Amino acid sequence: MSNAKLVQGDIACAMGAIDAGCRFFAGYPITPASDIAEEMSKLLPMVGGKFIQMEDEIASMAAIIGGSLAGAKSMTATSGPGFSLKQENLGFAIMAEIPTVVVNVQRGGPSTGLPTLPSQSDMMQARWGTHGDHEIIAIIPYTVEEVYYETIRAFNLAEMLRTPVILLMDEVIGHMSENFKRPDKSKIEIINRKFPTKTPEEYFPYDENEGLVPPLAPFGKGYRYHVTGLAHDKTGFPSTHEESVKRLMERMRDKILNNRAIIDKCDIRKEGNEEIGIFAYGSSARTSIEAIDNLKEKGIDVALMRPVTIWPFPKEQLLEFAKGLKKIVVPEMNFGQIVGEVKKYLSDDVEIIPLNKYTGRLITPEEIVDKILEG
Amino acid sequence: MDTDTKLKYLRTEKLPHIWCPGCGHGIILGALLKSFDKLGWEKNDIVVVSGIGCSGRTPGYIDANTLHTTHGRALAFATGIKMVNPALHVVVVMGDGDASAIGGNHLIHAARRNIDLTAIVFNNNIYGMTGGQYSPTTPFGAKASTAPYGNIEPNFDLVELAMGAGATYVARATSYHEAILEKYIQNALLHKGFSFIDVYTTCPTQFGRLNKIKSPIDNIFMLRDKAIMKSKAEKMSPEEIKGKVLIGEFRNDKEKREYTELYDEIIRRATKKEM
Ligand SMILES: Cc1ncc(C[n+]2csc(CCOP(=O)(O)OP(=O)(O)O)c2C)c(N)n1
Ligand code: SF4
Ligand SMILES: [Mg+2]
Numbered sequence: 001m002s003n004a005k006l007v008q009g010d011i012a013c014a015m016g017a018i019d020a021g022c023r024f025f026a027g028y029p030i031t032p033a034s035d036i037a038e039e040m041s042k043l044l045p046m047v048g049g050k051f052i053q054m055e056d057e058i059a060s061m062a063a064i065i066g067g068s069l070a071g072a073k074s075m076t077a078t079s080g081p082g083f084s085l086k087q088e089n090l091g092f093a094i095m096a097e098i099p100t101v102v103v104n105v106q107r108g109g110p111s112t113g114l115p116t117l118p119s120q121s122d123m124m125q126a127r128w129g130t131h132g133d134h135e136i137i138a139i140i141p142y143t144v145e146e147v148y149y150e151t152i153r154a155f156n157l158a159e160m161l162r163t164p165v166i167l168l169m170d171e172v173i174g175h176m177s178e179n180f181k182r183p184d185k186s187k188i189e190i191i192n193r194k195f196p197t198k199t200p201e202e203y204f205p206y207d208e209n210e211g212l213v214p215p216l217a218p219f220g221k222g223y224r225y226h227v228t229g230l231a232h233d234k235t236g237f238p239s240t241h242e243e244s245v246k247r248l249m250e251r252m253r254d255k256i257l258n259n260r261a262i263i264d265k266c267d268i269r270k271e272g273n274e275e276i277g278i279f280a281y282g283s284s285a286r287t288s289i290e291a292i293d294n295l296k297e298k299g300i301d302v303a304l305m306r307p308v309t310i311w312p313f314p315k316e317q318l319l320e321f322a323k324g325l326k327k328i329v330v331p332e333m334n335f336g337q338i339v340g341e342v343k344k345y346l347s348d349d350v351e352i353i354p355l356n357k358y359t360g361r362l363i364t365p366e367e368i369v370d371k372i373l374e375g
Numbered sequence: 376m377d378t379d380t381k382l383k384y385l386r387t388e389k390l391p392h393i394w395c396p397g398c399g400h401g402i403i404l405g406a407l408l409k410s411f412d413k414l415g416w417e418k419n420d421i422v423v424v425s426g427i428g429c430s431g432r433t434p435g436y437i438d439a440n441t442l443h444t445t446h447g448r449a450l451a452f453a454t455g456i457k458m459v460n461p462a463l464h465v466v467v468v469m470g471d472g473d474a475s476a477i478g479g480n481h482l483i484h485a486a487r488r489n490i491d492l493t494a495i496v497f498n499n500n501i502y503g504m505t506g507g508q509y510s511p512t513t514p515f516g517a518k519a520s521t522a523p524y525g526n527i528e529p530n531f532d533l534v535e536l537a538m539g540a541g542a543t544y545v546a547r548a549t550s551y552h553e554a555i556l557e558k559y560i561q562n563a564l565l566h567k568g569f570s571f572i573d574v575y576t577t578c579p580t581q582f583g584r585l586n587k588i589k590s591p592i593d594n595i596f597m598l599r600d601k602a603i604m605k606s607k608a609e610k611m612s613p614e615e616i617k618g619k620v621l622i623g624e625f626r627n628d629k630e631k632r633e634y635t636e637l638y639d640e641i642i643r644r645a646t647k648k649e650m
Contacts, residue, residue: 024459045645050458050638055484059451062444066424066455068461073457092445124636179633218438219456219465226435228443235436239390365393 007180009173010077012144013103013119014039015182016151017075021190023100024072026063028082031115032171033105034220036077037133053278065089065098069227071218073221077103080113083122083129090164091130092229094252096217099193100156101151101165105174108360117360118171118283121334126166127311133249135256137263138166138311142285143156144178152309156191157263161255162213168310170333172283172362192335197225204234208247212255226327239253256312266317270303275305276372277321279342281310283361284331291368302372313341327351329371331363384408386438387454393432397591398551398584400497400599404433406553407466410560412509421464425455426478428470428504429578430497447478450485453492461491461635464564466489471498472510475531481510486540489568494542495560496533496571499578507581516523518585531606534625537571547626551598552622559624568633575602575620627636 007015013177014036018023025044027037034237041051049072054060056307057078078086083104093100106122126138137157141150147169154165194215196203205225207214214234217223231237231245239245267285269292270277280288285306292302305321307314322328328338328350339354346352351356355371357363385408393650394400411421421439425431427446436440440463444452453467474482485492500518504507509519519526519576537545544566550554556574563570577583577594588594605623608616 013471025456025617026455045638048642048646050642052454052458054451054454055480058448059454059481059484062448062451063458065444066442066452066457068455070456070459071450072459076458089448090446157585202517218460219422219442220419220460224418224440226436226441228435229445230443248473 002154004181005177006091006177007144008035008175008177009144009147009169010035010105010175011039012041012148012180013151013169015076015102016148017110017155018043018047019182019185019188020152020155021192022071022075022155024067024074025049026052026060026065026067026074027076027078028054028060030079030082032060032107032174033077033079033082033103036103036105053169057082057283058089061086061089061093061102064100065096066214067094068100069219071221073099074102075103075107079105079107079188080109081111083125086131091132091134092163094130094136095229096133096160096227097252098164099162099216099271100164101154101158101167102164103169105152105171107113108167108358114360116171118362119333119358119360120170120282120284121337121358122168123217123310123334124336135160135253136310136311137163137256139167139308140168140252140282141173141308142306144176144180146262146308147173148180148182152188152190152259156189159193160191160213160262161259162193162216163256163297166235168282170283178369185189199337201276202225205235206232206248208234210259241362260312263312264314264317266306266314267303267306267308268317268321268348270321271301272324273327274301274303275324277305279305279328279330281307281338287363288331288368290365291372294365294369295372300372315345318342322346322350325350327353327355327375328370329355329368331362331368333357355369380412381405381408384438385410386436389436394429395580395592396431397577399578399595400433400548401431403495403497403556403574403576404436406557406560408437408563409557412481413561414564415540416464417478420462421466422453423466424449424456425470426470426473427467428473428502429472430468430470433468433497435521447473447476448481449473450492450494451483457490457492457635458559458638460491466494466564467492467494469494469496470503471500471512471533472497472502475511475533476534483536483540486537486542486569486635489541489543489631491567491569493563493566493572494568494572495563496573497576498533498573499576499582501578501582503578503581506586509621520585523569533547533573534621537573538626539580541569542571543568543626543628543631545619545626546571547575547619549575549598549602549622551595554604555622560629562624566627567629568631575622602612
């Protein structure tokens with residue numbers, strides 16, 4: 001690789017954010033995510049953007065929603081305890097439909113837990129951490145390079161769909177260094193939010209007639225409107241009218257579920273002759289790939305499904321992947337959060353074998369190999 | 376003339392408002408609307424941000440860019456807006472519980488940063504919206520729905536709090552002394568840096584009811600009787616000012632540098648470095 005440099009996952013995330021057009025970052029220090037904030041504090045002013053270290057994670061999430069409403073692509077980054085603090089305002093961003101990117105570099109929990117060790121135990125917090133019924137997009141890259149590209153994709157999805165997007169990493173992905181070559185700007189696709197085509201008089205910030213994702217006018221551009229976390233009608237003003245609540249809730253759900261063609265992303269490695277599969281994501285996918293290579297040498301072919309977008313859950317892709325497989329191993333650094341989803345959609349014909357580790361240590365390739373050989 | 380002025384910045388189609396008869400919140404809204412007019416501010420350049428509570432409903436009635444956030448967090452949302460677009464006039468309206476209980480941390484830090492926001496607390500000494508529970512500003516001994524035997528918590532003096540935290544414009548007014556309130560709001564809006572006004576106001580429905588201050592007008596008279604100008608208080612003995620609420624301008628510091636201006640300097644330095 002020419003011009004490739006050793007780059008840390010957290011740094012690649014900051015680079016991706018800058019290249020995606022992020023111009024506002026608000027955060028609060030927490031291991032193993034602080035490197036992202038530190039890098040953003042250096043890079044943002046170089047491109048005319050702004051960084052602020054807020055008084056806590058609640059404020060950080062609030063500030064990026066404000067920043068986004070004022071027109072800047074905005075991001076925050078945190079880990080476990082801080083991710084919990086962001087949840088109320090994350091829900092606000094969902095309800096008010098404000099594009100934001102929220103990074104959670106997962107560490108062991110609950111509570112202060114294992115600050116310097118990896119974990120995948122916030123998979124369900126990412127899905128259901130905020131109160132109320134909602135859809136959410138969450139992405140989980142597995143290499144430094146993928147962190148860079150997926151950070152850009154997180155911004156693109158957030159801006160395109162007017163919604164927060166969660167980027168999940170873990171301590172290993174955040175802190176490890178790999179060779180990475182930052183691509184030429186012309187090689188990356190950047191998507192910006194839609195600006196209203198209507199005049200301020202005709203503009204409604206939540207207008208269903210504009211499709212599932214109505215354009216969002218930045219504050220201060222002549223479109224005066226109201227934003228609230230209360231249920232609202234197309235004007236943005238509170239409404240408890242049953243029909244209008246129903247339409248709002250369904251539009252917010254459908255803008256995610258009907259756009260799965262652009263949201264979904266799966267890495268599937270399957271020849272068709274395998275009887276065994278592994279369903280793995282993030283760091284666990286890295287060791288799974290090693291395990292698969294080891295097993296190949298022993299003459300055992302194992303297929304891999306690695307969701308890059310984990311929420312919404314890749315149900316259709318899983319059903320396709322499971323065809324012909326007798327068993328699927330699901331290694332996770334938690335008690336088994338995603339394996340429940342895998343089970344939910346597959347029939348009893350496929351044996352589903354969880355492999356769980358919750359000690360802040362990576363699942364090793366040997367453990368995966370053993371699990372497969374013993375089964 | 377007065378009514379016309381208020382109507383100019385009001386979303387009249389959103390009336391009637393949700394506030395109870397005799398609630399002080401509307402008077403503060405009126406003073407804010409008149410202040411915008413006096414300063415001749417463009418509606419498109421004004422942002423009004425609130426938290427949650429009866430006071431939180433204020434922005435909905437203002438014809439500007441308006442944002443009704445989560446309980447206690449209005450200043451943090453406003454900080455993001457101001458950072459990204461410092462040309463906007465950003466006003467933050469909060470309840471006493473909103474600003475000094477759940478949002479107390481954001482209040483002290485916004486003040487410390489001296490970011491150019493105008494914070495106005497609709498301080499009725501009670502949680503109005505949720506049914507009269509005690510707040511950090513409920514006077515010692517007063518009744519609240521969660522202090523049926525009387526409040527045993529000493530109350531915050533929000534002026535002292537804001538000054539201690541570093542706010543560069545600090546004033547207190549009441550919703551009885553409307554002319555003074557309006558003047559302070561204008562001074563606060565014009566101030567470059569973090570400006571803070573504690574507005575002592577009434578909640579006849581909760582505070583009045585629980586403390587046997589029967590009619591809305593008696594609640595308003597309570598403001599008149601308790602408030603005393605700071606300049607006058609300076610000539611009085613501690614005994615005489617006991618239990619009184621001091622109103623006036625407590626700080627107007629034009630020296631301390633404003634946050635977004637300082638950040639612009641960082642951008643100038645960082646962009647030079649890049650080249
Ligand atoms: C996180 C959270 N906690 C609690 C509430 C419930 N709540 C709504 S308004 C309010 C208090 C309002 O009191 P204050 O801030 O003094 O405003 P007022 O209604 O008196 O204007 C509370 C506790 C909430 N909305 N959100
Ligand atoms: S409950 Fe109190 S604060 Fe709320 S509207 Fe009524 S009088 Fe005003
Ligand atoms: Mg109150």
